[in-house]
Amino acid sequence: MNVPADRKYRNSHEWAKLEGEVVTVGITDYAQHELGDVVYVELPEVGREVEAGEAVAVVESVKTASDIYAPVSGEVVEVNGALEESPERVNEDPYGEGWLFKIRPKDPSEYEGLLDPDAYLKVLEEEG
Amino acid sequence: MDRREDRAFPLIFERSQKGRRGVRPPSVGDVDPEALFGRENVRESPPRLPEVDELSVVRHYTLLSRRQIGVDTSFYPLGSCTMKYNPRVLEAAAARFTALHPYQDPETAQGALELMYELAEYLKAITGMDEMTLQPAAGAHGELTGILVIRAYHEDRGEGDRRRVVLVPDSAHGSNPATASMAGFEVREVPSGPDGEVDTEALKRELGPHVAAIMLTNPNTLGLFEKRILELTEAAHQAGVQLYYDGANLNAIMGWVRPGDMGFDVVHLNLHKTFATPHGGGGPGSGPVGVKAHLAPYLPVPLVRKRGSAYVLDEDLPKSIGRVRSFYGNFGVLVRAYAYIRLLGLFGLKRAAALSVLNARYLKALLKAKGFRVPYDGPTMHEFVAQPPEGLRALDLAKALLDAGFHPPTIYFPLIVKEAMMIEPTETEAKETLERFAEALGEAARKGLANPGWLEGTPYTTPVRRLDEVRANRRPVLRWTPEAE
Numbered sequence: 001m002n003v004p005a006d007r008k009y010r011n012s013h014e015w016a017k018l019e020g021e022v023v024t025v026g027i028t029d030y031a032q033h034e035l036g037d038v039v040y041v042e043l044p045e046v047g048r049e050v051e052a053g054e055a056v057a058v059v060e061s062v063k064t065a066s067d068i069y070a071p072v073s074g075e076v077v078e079v080n081g082a083l084e085e086s087p088e089r090v091n092e093d094p095y096g097e098g099w100l101f102k103i104r105p106k107d108p109s110e111y112e113g114l115l116d117p118d119a120y121l122k123v124l125e126e127e128g
Numbered sequence: 129m130d131r132r133e134d135r136a137f138p139l140i141f142e143r144s145q146k147g148r149r150g151v152r153p154p155s156v157g158d159v160d161p162e163a164l165f166g167r168e169n170v171r172e173s174p175p176r177l178p179e180v181d182e183l184s185v186v187r188h189y190t191l192l193s194r195r196q197i198g199v200d201t202s203f204y205p206l207g208s209c210t211m212k213y214n215p216r217v218l219e220a221a222a223a224r225f226t227a228l229h230p231y232q233d234p235e236t237a238q239g240a241l242e243l244m245y246e247l248a249e250y251l252k253a254i255t256g257m258d259e260m261t262l263q264p265a266a267g268a269h270g271e272l273t274g275i276l277v278i279r280a281y282h283e284d285r286g287e288g289d290r291r292r293v294v295l296v297p298d299s300a301h302g303s304n305p306a307t308a309s310m311a312g313f314e315v316r317e318v319p320s321g322p323d324g325e326v327d328t329e330a331l332k333r334e335l336g337p338h339v340a341a342i343m344l345t346n347p348n349t350l351g352l353f354e355k356r357i358l359e360l361t362e363a364a365h366q367a368g369v370q371l372y373y374d375g376a377n378l379n380a381i382m383g384w385v386r387p388g389d390m391g392f393d394v395v396h397l398n399l400h401k402t403f404a405t406p407h408g409g410g411g412p413g414s415g416p417v418g419v420k421a422h423l424a425p426y427l428p429v430p431l432v433r434k435r436g437s438a439y440v441l442d443e444d445l446p447k448s449i450g451r452v453r454s455f456y457g458n459f460g461v462l463v464r465a466y467a468y469i470r471l472l473g474l475f476g477l478k479r480a481a482a483l484s485v486l487n488a489r490y491l492k493a494l495l496k497a498k499g500f501r502v503p504y505d506g507p508t509m510h511e512f513v514a515q516p517p518e519g520l521r522a523l524d525l526a527k528a529l530l531d532a533g534f535h536p537p538t539i540y541f542p543l544i545v546k547e548a549m550m551i552e553p554t555e556t557e558a559k560e561t562l563e564r565f566a567e568a569l570g571e572a573a574r575k576g577l578a579n580p581g582w583l584e585g586t587p588y589t590t591p592v593r594r595l596d597e598v599r600a601n602r603r604p605v606l607r608w609t610p611e612a613e
Contacts, residue, residue: 039601
């Protein structure tokens with residue numbers, strides 16, 4: 001399973017990548033594979049203040065609808081509007097064009113506390 | 129994009145031939161429709177109905193019906209839906225009431241009111257509740273009614289502003305969080321424990337003065353009876369939290385144990401599932417809501433009451449949440465439920481529940497012998513959740529079942545089981561049917577493991593093959609338009 005080394009993870013299968021002052025958030029390759037074909041993505045409002053662990057987006061596939069949790073607390077500064085027309089990007093390129101939203105974190109140490117790639121791989125092993 | 133050319137079976141509109149007709153509507157004669165209905169309600173041009181002769185209509189719908197899978201033609205083990213066979217005599221009972229009009233004087237409809245009164249009494253006895261409304265039109269509507277009653281109760285006690293949270297287990301029917309959210313509450317999910325039952329400790333930690341209600345199904349969607357239910361309802365009541373019982377799975381326990389005795393304050397029932405109305409095509413259903421005495425003042429109006437020997441419609445509930453449905457609910461479904469309860473009696477209802485559990489356990493044992501896995505394998509009741517043998521997908525096996533002439537089970541639910549196949553055989557199926565189903569599913573799995581390409585290609589014998597689910601979701605075509613437009 002593809003787990004890039006350049007970012008952090010949550011055990012609920014979101015990835016987070018810190019670039020400059022902003023954390024980009026998406027779902028992992030494993031998550032998109034488990035969900036199946038994504039048909040709709042509900043994104044948060046830009047400007048919304050979110051808490052780490054709060055459900056802020058919904059990814060809906062042919063199988064199920066799944067809450068997406070904010071990996072860090074802060075303000076939503078941008079969302080991937082292209083997903084409205086092309087939700088399949090979440091399946092095709094989960095770590096790139098399929099990103100969901102960006103957060104300006106309140107507390108940088110929260111990011112450091114997320115799972116590193118090895119720890120996330122262990123989560124995947126446990127889920128079988 | 130229009131793909132009508134791909135369709136082998138035309139719509140009735142596409143069978144239309146200009147000038148063709150089956151009947152000649154009678155002339156209105158001397159009646160002046162404008163004077164009678166008002167000018168604004170009279171059509172200026174005739175409706176665009178398909179122009180077809182009677183024989184074409186008969187053939188069209190007969191051929192369509194032959195493309196259906198239903199309980200009249202096939203085993204239909206759709207988990208959490210209770211697709212039992214509904215005796216035809218109940219249709220005959222419902223037909224006795226078709227000449228009633230909802231606007232007629234209740235004094236001239238005493239038989240209908242008596243039936244509603246008696247049905248509510250039976251349902252109160254079955255659920256252990258003190259008062260019952262028959263108004264909600266189906267299960268999710270019943271849920272909304274029940275949660276609005278709970279909200280009205282908290283508001284009346286001055287706690288509406290702080291009790292803003294509804295707790296829902298992660299194995300819940302999707303309608304539970306949807307209901308709570310629609311009623312204006314914040315939904316919090318409570319995890320299931322390793323045994324598949326609600327994690328009581330995690331739930332207790334969530335309780336507090338901010339919680340309005342807990343919504344539970346028992347047995348839960350894994351088919352497991354929540355054995356710690358009394359401990360759980362007691363803890364909730366100590367925190368002032370109301371207990372909501374989702375009656376979708378009542379078929380497993382009717383006559384044996386009552387939600388009211390488990391400590392629940394509100395119950396909704398799905399009469400169309402448990403009490404025998406054909407369903408699955410979108411209704412009509414019926415979702416009566418029963419409550420304990422402290423919630424009775426908030427029920428929808430009107431309620432049927434007995435005054436002396438007369439039955440009346442009581443509108444005098446000042447704290448009522450109001451009406452939730454026009455007239456008196458889906459009355460035809462109420463008649464069927466009444467007749468079904470009278471037909472079976474308490475002993476028969478208990479026996480139906482017991483047989484639904486026996487059938488489900490037998491089928492579970494058969495499938496386990498075929499290599500299917502059951503992740504929360506406790507003493508399951510009327511349904512169970514299986515997983516295909518390693519490497520196979522629930523969706524593919526569901527499609528293969530169509531070729532074998534069976535309706536597939538519910539798949540990919542509950543969400544806590546990967547590749548879930550949720551199977552509810554019901555009490556009305558014969559042992560041989562369960563065996564044939566297990567054989568067919570086992571055979572599909574065996575062939576699928578040997579030849580994945582074959583399984584991915586199923587179904588081969590149905591009028592339509594694999595549907596494009598992604599396009600159906602992303603670009604649904606909800607309205608037919610004529611070629612010319």
